[in-house]
Amino acid sequence: MIIVKANGKHESFDPEKLRFSLLHSGANEEETENVLSHLLPELKSGMSTHDIYRHAFGILAGISQPAARSYSLRRAVMDLGPSGFPFEDFVAEILRAQGFQCVTRQTVIGGCVPHEVDVVAYNDKKLLMVEAKFHNELGTKSDLKVVLYVKARFDDLKDNVYSYGGNNRKMTGGWLVTNTKFSSTAIHYGECKDMTLIGWNYPEKGNLQNMIERHGLHPLTCLTTLSDAEKTVLLSGGVVLCSTIKEKPQTLRDLLGADFDSVAVLEEINSL
Amino acid sequence: MIIVKANGKHESFDPEKLRFSLLHSGANEEETENVLSHLLPELKSGMSTHDIYRHAFGILAGISQPAARSYSLRRAVMDLGPSGFPFEDFVAEILRAQGFQCVTRQTVIGGCVPHEVDVVAYNDKKLLMVEAKFHNELGTKSDLKVVLYVKARFDDLKDNVYSYGGNNRKMTGGWLVTNTKFSSTAIHYGECKDMTLIGWNYPEKGNLQNMIERHGLHPLTCLTTLSDAEKTVLLSGGVVLCSTIKEKPQTLRDLLGADFDSVAVLEEINSL
Incomplete structure (x- = not known):
């Protein structure tokens, strides 16, 4: 078939x-x-x-x-999908819920070359370079090669001084966040090199699923009261979370038209 | 269409x-x-x-x-193709023509994890870890991420001692050989980190095309007197070069059957 x-x-x-x-x-x-x-x-x-x-x-x-x-x-x-950058935006929202300020899709100058960094996250103490690795198949794993290139990129960035958040300071860590699993070799390497790896259910506590549930950060793709086309419009508009819609219901009509009937969507969000 | x-x-x-x-x-x-x-x-x-x-x-x-x-x-x-490992075998043949001994598809123990290394090449002075990166589209470039993971892998291998060739010694270099181009950022990074990158026409001298032509290492996929099916049989048998067939014409009949008429193939090889 x-x-x-x-x-x-x-x-x-x-x-x-x-x-x-x-x-x-x-x-x-x-x-x-x-x-x-x-x-x-x-x-x-x-x-x-x-x-x-x-x-x-x-x-x-x-x-x-x-x-x-x-x-x-x-x-x-x-369902956040590979088109556009919604997974990077989603990862940024998760980090914001943990008190970080975030900027996405930055070009960050390393010792040798500029690097495209998905999310730069910072607070008073930390300055993190975050790679958001999206796979659109449930069975795909993030393997050793991904963790290796994130490590080499961090190595090229770690000796420079950056001014994110108004402080001149060095990077304090490199994170790799993925919506799938890691291969066991990838995990061994990441642990050996003191990297922070976050997968769907790795580590046992503080994994992606835990973070989403703890902070109530459901992506709007979980809603059944929006069509796929409507979801795509919202994602393209930079809206990725149900909680964003809950806080600013007007977003629905701003992006989907003044006639859009928001009632069913808001009811579904409240019942999550 | x-x-x-x-x-x-x-x-x-x-x-x-x-x-x-x-x-x-x-x-x-x-x-x-x-x-x-x-x-x-x-x-x-x-x-x-x-x-x-x-x-x-x-x-x-x-x-x-x-x-x-x-x-x-x-x-x-x-046309060496992504199936099986003929590009790795081909890269090993190129290194042999330069006086290296080569073993392919090695699992090499690093400081943190074991790594799958495409070709380990060694002579009296050098011990090289070679990544053979094959792309089957002419327009694809080997980009920064590939060079980054090769660098991180080399970093994980470089402090260990290996006994290839009977000597206990450290790796002396990490090479990345590809059949396509490199992106300009990949080249800048590789030069900055003293890596050896070899692409189809990079560097200007000593690139893949130069090496193939200088040593007469035409892959058997260039022959018009063999069918695609016959080429596949030979590649699966570990034969990748026209010169191998020239040196041992019997290989054709060993792999393609006692009745195979080798004359036209050998004529084409002699005319290369």
């Missing part, structure tokens, strides 16, 4: 990938097989990956609330 | 990519336009990228021999 991926390409549907995703979302084996046995007879050629996974999640939601919530959140982060 | 890429995927034919490739092969603008005006009316949906480029090169060969030879060689290196 041929399905349509997020990038528009066609591929055969592989139930193993879906099984893998369900298991890694926190569903146990019984729940996973239960979802698959309900889902598989209903699939048709031409369906999108997005539709199939949304459907699978819907079935899971009826079986296990915690697994469904985790799965839904991970999917929503993935 | 829809064409078929080397990986089997379909995409629309983009004459700009072909124009870019022709210009970067050494053809001048007039020669390039001349090739395109001959070629474009003859294209049909369903043709493969490979066929179209081979045809373009055939036309160019009738116009400019030096441009055609350079283009043909670059294409042949690209």
Whole structure:
């Protein structure tokens, strides 16, 4: 059976990938097989990956609330998508919730060359260079090569003095934040070099899922009351969080038109 | 018009990519336009990228021999392909021609983690860790991130002692060899860090094209007297150079069957 991926390409549907995703979302084996046995007879050629996974999640939601919530959140982060820079904006919002000031997409001068840095985050004590590594497939891992290039980049930046926040000071750390897992070699290397690696569920405490839930930073892609097209307009406008909409409901009409009916969206956000 | 890429995927034919490739092969603008005006009316949906480029090169060969030879060689290196490891084997052959002993696909223990190293090359004085970076599109550049991860990997390896060649010694250098160009930032960084970067036509002297031509190391993918299937069999058997076949013609029959008629292939190799 041929399905349509997020990038528009066609591929055969592989139930193993879906099984893998369900298991890694926190569903146990019984729940996973239960979802698959309900889902598989209903699939048709031409369906999108997005539709199939949304459907699978819907079935899971009826079986296990915690697994469904985790799965839904991970999917929503993935739906931030590779186009434009919403994952970088999202990572900046997470750091702001922890008291950092953030600027995104900076060109930062190193000892040898200028570097494109996704997020520069700073407070009184820290000045962090953050790489936001987005993958749009649940099974992809951030591997050793990614951690290596972040290390070499930090090494090239660490001897210079920067004036972020009005202080002249050196970088205090290099972070790598990803929406997927890290390979075990990547983790060993990062620990050995004292780097801060944050993945979907690494480290055990303070991982991406923890941070999102602790600060209530749900990306707006988790909402079912907005169409994909409306989400894209909001993301392009720099709005990535449900909480931003909650604080400034007017944003919806500013970006989606004066006639947009915000009531259902705001109700869904309040119920999160 | 829809064409078929080397990986089997379909995409629309983009004459700009072909124009870019022709210009970067050494053809001048007039020669390039001349090739395109001959070629474009003859294209049909369903043709493969490979066929179209081979045809373009055939036309160019009738116009400019030096441009055609350079283009043909670059294409042949690209035809080593991403499947299996022939580009790594090819890079090892180039280093052997310069007096190094080489082993490919080594797991080398660093200070923090083990690293997959494409080629370890050594002689009495030098012990090199070589990354062979293959791209299968003419327009792709090896960018800063690649050079950064090679640097960080070398940094993790450089304090250990290795026994390649029977001597206990440290690494003396990290090389990055690619079949494409480097971005200008990648080159600046590599020069700043004293790394050895070798691309298709970087540095000006001693680049990949120079090395291939100086030592007569034509990859067997440049031969027109072997089918694609026969080339694949030979590459899978670890044979990547025309010179290997010239030295041991028996290799052809060993790998392609006792009935294989070697005469035309050996004639073509002798005429290179």
